[in-house]
Amino acid sequence: MIVPGATPLVEAHDLVKHFGDGKGLLTPRRPPVRAVDGVSLTIKRGETLGLVGESGSGKSTLGRLILRLIEPTSGSVTFDGHDIAALSKSSLTQLRKRMQLVFQDPFSSFNPRMTIAQVLTEPMVVHGMGDRASRVKRAKELLDLVGLPSFALERYPHQFSGGQAQRIGIARALATDPDLIVCDEAVSAxxxxxxxxxxxxxxxxxxxxxxxxxxxxxxxNVVRYISDRVCVMYLGKLAEVAHADDISERPRHPYSQALMASIPSPDAHHQLRTPLAGEIPSPRRPPSGCRFHPRCSQSIDGCDRDEPELLTIGGSGDARSVACHLFDPTSAR
Amino acid sequence: MSIAISGTARAAHRPRARSGLVRFTREQPLGAIALFLITLFVVVAVLAPWIAPYDPLAQDRVNILTAPGVGGHLAGTDELGRDVLSRSLYGARTSLLIAVATLALGGAIGLVVGVVSGYFGGTWIDSVLQRIMDALMAIPSIVLLLFVAALLGPSVRNTVIALSLLVIPSINRVARGEMLRIREEPYVEAARSVGCGTPRILIRYGLPNLMAPLFVMGSLLFAVILIAESALSFLGIGTPPPTPSWGRMLSEGRSQLEIAPWMTVVPGLILSVSVLAFNLLGDAMRDFLDPKQRR
Structure with missing residues (x-):
């Protein structure tokens, strides 16, 4: 349901988040963990933007930066025209209504001492929506929407199965009628x-x-099934942004290719690609130049020196952005 | 909307959990005995005016230092002819009142300090609050008690204030530790993403999830307070005379220990049993509330 010409719902610009700048009184100064290191992306209205990458690539941090659950070191996020970094506390609370989070482990995302009715009405209570009766009515509608019976209201989270609990997590996220839901590994567990x-x-x-x-x-597999577009993230930076079909059929960035190749598939030609070797390096000391070059099978001269920019390549039918010297016409080959 | 429900609700027909008290008795028999003794202690304290055979303050110059059983005095009399049993029962009143008031006052302050400190763990708020707590803990408790009690003068109220200073750091520690753990729970992040403010998170998400270890701590502290209160009274800076108090009775009995040991033994025994009961209850509750100990 993409309205043509409308401004994107979310625009993140050059987001950076460094953890632990080591400025303790007695602790030796250590380089910070560069969890997110200069990421720009847009999420259009009605769109599903996938975000993939190995553990430690900064995906969850990026999601929380966009929701401003953590403060960025630098960079900005615009949500529906509002710069959320500049918002006052009360207007941020107002905006929280419109963006929600669904967690990986649904059980730990619920207060174990709250009933489902309390869990679902909590967002409405906080935002002063309706009275008690109308909130309970809405909670029932939400349960119905996610396919759970209304007698679930009096139960506690631990009395449900994982799938049911995640439905409740989704119902909670929907309670305030948001425009954006960040699903952080919502189905991984x-x-x-x-x-x-x-x-x-x-x-x-x-x-x-x-x-x-x-x-x-x-x-x-999950990401390409649900997403319209996919961002591939590696060590705090975006490696490639493309349409879901393009990235699964014709990945360009060597890292995307390696990720695709690592999907178990009965298709013979997938096996020919080089699977990913080694571990993701420490985000405290990322490699020089292109962060992927030590693990890259196609690295060329200069990859260890110059950091590639995220550049738009391809025509209108195959438009995508890739951060790789192989696709940069200006880079020295 | 036609979305299949994945299986029937797992707990749809789960029998109602057996009453907590029955389960506690079954799993922790020693704790149940302790609980019974404490209940008895509370009932006796509340009903002291009705069940005590004599007025605890009534002096009887004819029957001083009567041995137990003589002249209708079940536990004998002291050097002023006051009935030791009656005084011990009324002493339970004083002790209970002081212990409850101390736990309420010290517990409330310690809880607030600990929860706030834990939630803001690592920030300057935490540092400031914890340094104050460290200072309280660094002073030997008896010195602290003596100092405060001597400064404020002997009265029940001042005893409560002095003893609270003992309770605050202990409760603070447990509450802060629990809050540090809870702070990292995804449900706290969920609450923040939903839009809950800090006070709401502390009260609705923090408190309910940290009460269990605090109950245990409170039970153990009850024992500590009973002893500390007796110590203060023994030293003459706690409950002022003529209010009957176990510590004061021990103090008074000390000089007559060889002639009238019952003056010391009776309140001492009651005190020991009470302290033991609270300690046993605390241990039993800790095991009972710890899911990992469940068989």
């Missing part, structure tokens, strides 16, 4: 069969309510 149900639920909800998702996952 679920059984494969339940994953599909929850993914379909997310799609169905999106169709009905026209909201946008930032879908964070490490499972490419």
């Amino acid at each position: 679920l059984d494969v069969s339940v994953q599909a149900q929850v993914l379909n639920l997310l799609k169905e909800v999106q169709r009905e309510l026209g909201l946008s998702y930032l879908f964070i996952a490490h499972d490419l």
Whole structure:
């Protein structure tokens, strides 16, 4: 449901988050962890933007920066025209209504001492929506929307299965009628069969309510199933941004290619590509130049020196952005 | 909307959990005995005016230092002819009142300091609050008690204030530690992303999840307070005379220990049993509330 010409819902510009600048009185100064190191992205209205990468690539940090659950070291996020870094506390609370988070482990995302009714009405209470009766009514509607019976209201979170709990997590995120939901590994902890149900639920909800998702996952299969566009992230930077089909059929960045190749597939030609070797380096001391070059099978002269820019390549049918010297016409080969 | 429900609700027909008290008795028999003794202690303290055989303050110059059982005095009399049993029962009143008031006052302050400190752990707020707590803990408790009690003068109220200073750091420690853990729980982040402010997070998400270890701590502290209160009274700076108090009775009995040991033994025994009961209850509750100890 992309309105043509409308401004994007979210625009992140050059987001940076460094953890632990080591300025303790007695602790030796250490280089900070560069969890997110200069990421710009847009999320359009009604769009699902996938975000993939290995553990430690900074995906979750990026998601929380966009929600301003953590403060960025630098950079800005614009949500529906509002610069959320510049917002006062009260207007930020107002904006929280419009952006929500779904967690990886649904159980730990609920206060164990709250009933489902309390969990679901909490966002409405905080934002002063309706009275008690109307809030409970809305909670029932939300449960219905995610396919759970209303008697679930009096139960406690631990009395549900993983899939049911995640439905409740989604229902909570929908309680304030948001425009954006960040799904942080929302299906990673679920059984494969339940994953599909929850993914379909997310799609169905999106169709009905026209909201946008930032879908964070490490499972490419899941991401390409649900996403319109996909961002591939590596060590705090975006490696490639492309349409979901393009990235799964024709990945350009060597890292995207390696990720694709690592998906188990019965298709013979997938096996020919070089699978990814080694571990992701420490974000405290990222490699020089292109951060991927030590693990890259196609690295060329200069990859260890110059950091590649995220450049738009390809025509209108295959437009995408890649941060790789192989695709940079200006880089010295 | 036609979305299949994944299985029926797992706990749809779970039998109602057996009453906590029955389960506690079954799993922690020693704790149940302790709980019974404490209940008895509370009942006796509350009903002291009705069940005590004599007025605890009534002096009887004819029957001083009567041995137990003589002249209708079940536990004998002291050097002023006051009934030791009656005084011990009324002493329970004083002790209970002081212990409850101390736990309420010290517990409330310690809880607030600990929860706030834990939630803001690592920031200057935490540092300032914890240095104050460290200072309180650094002074030997008996010195601190003597100092405060001597400064304020002997009265029940001042005893409570002095003893609270003992309770605050202990409760603070437990509350802060728990809050540091809870702060990192995803449900706290969920609450923040939903838009909850800090006070709401502390009260609705923090407090309910840190009460269990605090109950245990409170039970153990109850024992500590009983002893400390007796110590203060023994030293003559706690509960002022003629209010009956176990510590004061021990103090008074000391000089007559060889002639009238019952003056010391009776309140001492009651005190020991009470302290033991609170300690046992604390241990039992810790095991009972710890899910990992569940069989």
